[in-house]
Amino acid sequence: MSVTFKDVEKYRRDGFVLVEGLFSPDEIRKMIHEVENGSDVAASAEGVVDRSGRAARLAIWFDLKKDIWAGASTCPRIVNTVRILLGEDAAFFHGKVMMKEAKTGGAWEWHQDYGYWYEQGFVYPNMISAFVALDEATVENGCLQVLSGSHHMGRMNHGKAGAQTGADPSRINEISSMFERVHVTMKPGSVLFFHSNLLHSSSSNDSDHHRRSFIMCYSACSNPQLLTSGEMKFREPCPVDTDASILKFPG
Template sequence: MTAQLESYTLECTDGPVGKRDKTSSTLPHNLLTEEEITRYHKTGYLVKNGLFTSEEMDVFFSTIKNDVIVTGRSHTRLDSEGFYSKLSLWNHPGINLYGAVARSARIIDNVETLLSGYSHGLSAEREEAYHYHSKVMIKEPKVGGAWEWHQDYGYWYNNGCLFPKMISVMVAIDTHTEENGCLQVLEGSHNMGRISHTLTGEQAGADMNRVEQSKSRFKKYPILCNPGDTLFLHCNTLHASAQNKSNYPRWSLICCYNTKSNNPYIPHHHPCYSPLDRWDDSAVLKFKGVGITEGDGTHFMDHEKDLSAKKSGLQ
């Protein structure tokens, strides 16, 4: 890590590790409103349009699309018809642009709000979120693969996470349309709790009988996004995506968080609790052109150790 980046980390870390100062300079317009928080708990998802500005997304786009480490470290995931997605996945974010997004106040503050209170009947205290992993999901034109209906907690349950106090945050890098295989959700399906998952090709999908029943009870919504629009997705919300048969790519950055109080009891291929620094929102623009570099602290996941789909298949 260069001295410049190292000093930036120190500047951006507001408060001692694990005791983040919730009062620092988050722009209020980035915080979810009470109405949005209530809607998230009712529907199991929320799209915050323009959470990242077009200026930030221009920076993001030019950095990530030229990042040879992100694409070079990606793995392909086949769907049942041999179409594929490319996934580049890291457990700990580095000191780079993607780390600035994963640590950004506008994501962490909202994630901690959504993971606190309301459900689970455990504690009214504000939860501390930690970074569980981030991934760049690449669906190239014409060949991009489908994702079966699943819940993220369908997998994560097998990792020793006792409670569904987990969330995925998807930042759209390209425009997401039905034609290029945008994400689809079954609104309100998180209320069913976790359902069992079985293996289909290289992916674990939710029990098909239950998915079919769910489709007749919950409305299906396509998550249509412009670059910078950001989806907050409850870990028990059923979601899927179709193949990308269009001429346009569909890329997204998906940052996943667990809560400190839900520290997994099984060591596995994603991290147990480790404190996550919270950076000011302004960090994103300061990391213009800074993709992943050797020694910047990015810890890629070891794919050999990822047995979650197979374990889900055993359910």
């Protein structure tokens, strides 16, 4: 198993848990090969501008295709960990590759994922992200920062911050001293699982090294999504592939 009982306790208390080395060097090499050589990520990646005008690039998709990203998103090491942390079966929501490139990659403002997933109709915040480090994530290249335990506050108001969606800056200033700020440094292949209401951000990348990541997002199957048509949708459980599903891809 990827997580222990103590890990589950930490996730509930702090809103996040880091699992080291969940993906092997071979698996990470293949994912980076797809980022650098695959057509889908390169073609769909768009710059997302921060308050300073610098941009990180983001590619996002909502369907499981027959590609390496679906292989990772349905890997039992991921899906079973998500099930344990959510406390029930999980549905795939979306995946994305974030590219914070050397010397140019912009910051991500403080936000909660549920701050904008709420606007997509999800009734409850029983949702989770699995953040995979493709490159080493350091303070210098803009690793993720989290406010430990901030998911207990519930959803904050969000608005525009550059081209991004960010939490209310005045409220962030008021509450940030209440929580421990953690710089989540990560080795390639490590995965950070974090709650949809956990406040997180990252600084710009002023270093000589890329900081690329792959993020898989899931919702509890019992969490209804209100559609614009007025209907209520319940998502199907995420399929589970074999543990070697990533290794069949080139790279």
